[in-house]
Amino acid sequence: MKSTLSSFTSNVLDIDAPAVAAELEQAIREIVLGRLRRKGAVVGLSGGIDSSVTAAICARALGKERVFGVMMPESDSSDDSLDLARLLADVLGIKTTVENIAPTLEALGCYQRRDDAIRKVIPQYGKGWKSKIVLPNLVENSQYALFSIVAQSPAGEMKRVRLSAEAYLGVVAATNFKQRIRKTMEYYHADRLYCAVAGTPNRLEYAQGFFVKNGDGSADFKPIAHLYKTQVYQLGRYLGVPEEILRRPPTTDTYSLEQSQEEFYFAVPLQTLDLCLYGKNNGVAPEEVAVSVGLSPEKVQRVYAMIDSKLHATRYLHLPPQLVEPIEEVSAIH
Amino acid sequence: MHQIEQEVRQFVIENFVFESDNRGFSNDDSFFDTGLLDSMGVLTLVEFVKEKYGISIEDDELLPENWDSVNRIAAFVQARRTQAMADQGSLAEIAQNLS
Numbered sequence: 005m006k007s008t009l010s011s012f013t014s015n016v017l018d019i020d021a022p023a024v025a026a027e028l029e030q031a032i033r034e035i036v037l038g039r040l041r042r043k044g045a046v047v048g049l050s051g052g053i054d055s056s057v058t059a060a061i062c063a064r065a066l067g068k069e070r071v072f073g074v075m076m077p078e079s080d081s082s083d084d085s086l087d088l089a090r091l092l093a094d095v096l097g098i099k100t101t102v103e104n105i106a107p108t109l110e111a112l113g114c115y116q117r118r119d120d121a122i123r124k125v126i127p128q129y130g131k132g133w134k135s136k137i138v139l140p141n142l143v144e145n146s147q148y149a150l151f152s153i154v155a156q157s158p159a160g161e162m163k164r165v166r167l168s169a170e171a172y173l174g175v176v177a178a179t180n181f182k183q184r185i186r187k188t189m190e191y192y193h194a195d196r197l198y199c200a201v202a203g204t205p206n207r208l209e210y211a212q213g214f215f216v217k218n219g220d221g222s223a224d225f226k227p228i229a230h231l232y233k234t235q236v237y238q239l240g241r242y243l244g245v246p247e248e249i250l251r252r253p254p255t256t257d258t259y260s261l262e263q264s265q266e267e268f269y270f271a272v273p274l275q276t277l278d279l280c281l282y283g284k285n286n287g288v289a290p291e292e293v294a295v296s297v298g299l300s301p302e303k304v305q306r307v308y309a310m311i312d313s314k315l316h317a318t319r320y321l322h323l324p325p326q327l328v329e330p331i332e333e334v335s336a337i338h
Numbered sequence: 339m340h341q342i343e344q345e346v347r348q349f350v351i352e353n354f355v356f357e358s359d360n361r362g363f364s365n366d367d368s369f370f371d372t373g374l375l376d377s378m379g380v381l382t383l384v385e386f387v388k389e390k391y392g393i394s395i396e397d398d399e400l401l402p403e404n405w406d407s408v409n410r411i412a413a414f415v416q417a418r419r420t421q422a423m424a425d426q427g428s429l430a431e432i433a434q435n436l437s
Contacts, residue, residue, distance in 0.1 A: 140397065146401055146402060147397065147398070147400050147401060148377050148380045148381075148400045148401075148402070148405065149377045150377055150380065150381055150384075150397075150400055152397075166397060167381075168381070168385060169378060169381045169382050169385060172378075172381070173378075313370070313376070313377075316373060316376070317376040317377070317378075
């Protein structure tokens with residue numbers, strides 16, 4: 005642990021954006037053209053900062069004609085997601101397509117199954133209702149990270165109910181169709197174009213398991229997975245990502261009520277979590293981080309414990325299919 | 339109290355301890371520190387306790403001091419039962435005074 009209280013400031017996450025961009029460009033060329041032996045990259049565009057930066061850096065690395073953007077709205081997507089994704093594609097000059105995945109999700113029973121699961125705790129939930137999943141504020145107290153559903157009736161009445169295990173797992177399993185169908189569509193275009201699929205997680209999402217296995221967690225390469233969220237914004241600004249995207253608060257864009265990523269998963273402001281994750285990764289004492297993030301050392305310690313807990317709880321998401329014995333002829337060529 | 343400990347311990351073993359794990363955890367061992375339960379495990383335990391002992395559990399009671407070991411859960415359940423009995427006693431007393 006470092007001993008001086010002045011060495012840790014919120015500037016620790018500042019990057020030399022031109023240098024980082026140059027390194028990434030080189031790495032992406034080596035990975036996509038060299039290791040993966042594909043002609044270019046397919047990126048799912050959500051209108052958010054991560055997919056925008058991923059597409060922008062791929063376009064610089066491979067050339068705009070070798071990057072293909074796929075926009076995949078569904079019934080619960082906010083309108084500006086598509087507008088912002090289109091704006092980015094125009095700025096980058098990349099080719100895109102819009103795949104409305106709502107009919108596919110409908111056919112799979114995604115919405116019906118989700119609503120059935122919600123009805124286990126809110127029996128009157130149905131047509132015209134909206135909902136989102138939220139966590140308690142875990143920094144303010146040491147509660148367990150148990151999810152609640154916030155639902156709004158057609159008349160505007162709000163309800164907040166703690167989810168049972170069965171209801172929670174049911175809602176998550178149904179909504180995970182969204183990320184998995186999107187990835188299926190990305191691979192369709194990647195196969196068609198002989199391209200690789202670019203994953204878009206930042207370090208927080210990757211390390212904390214904020215992704216769906218075989219959904220948005222699936223990809224051939226993940227060029228910004230080592231960058232903290234704050235650094236992704238800095239890179240985005242350097243790469244000329246439109247201001248509207250840089251200013252947009254991060255959202256999961258998965259539930260019918262507007263939901264921030266903090267409410268769904270981290271329960272801590274992302275900037276604070278970013279600094280805590282950096283501090284923890286670099287052995288900085290909670291007392292030092294506390295000064296920069298404006299929390300008490302006890303609360304930073306709580307965030308450290310939460311990061312650890314999430315790291316262990318989501319270990320399964322990172323595991324590849326487990327084999328009983330290694331397959332030597334395959335291992336030999338990797 | 340001893341019976342509650344046994345029942346909770348049995349539920350934890352049946353639901354969260356896999357064959358290859360060490361079943362020798364003590365009733366004071368922290369579920370979190372031993373990695374036995376994550377928040378989904380706690381949620382499952384909360385539902386077991388609600389159903390088994392007929393007590394409602396508020397969000398602000400979902401704290402490690404109530405749920406992080408077999409003994410803590412047993413003490414929490416016992417305290418809630420004692421409280422419920424005291425409340426019933428007071429109600430009976432009030433009813434008697436009113437009649």
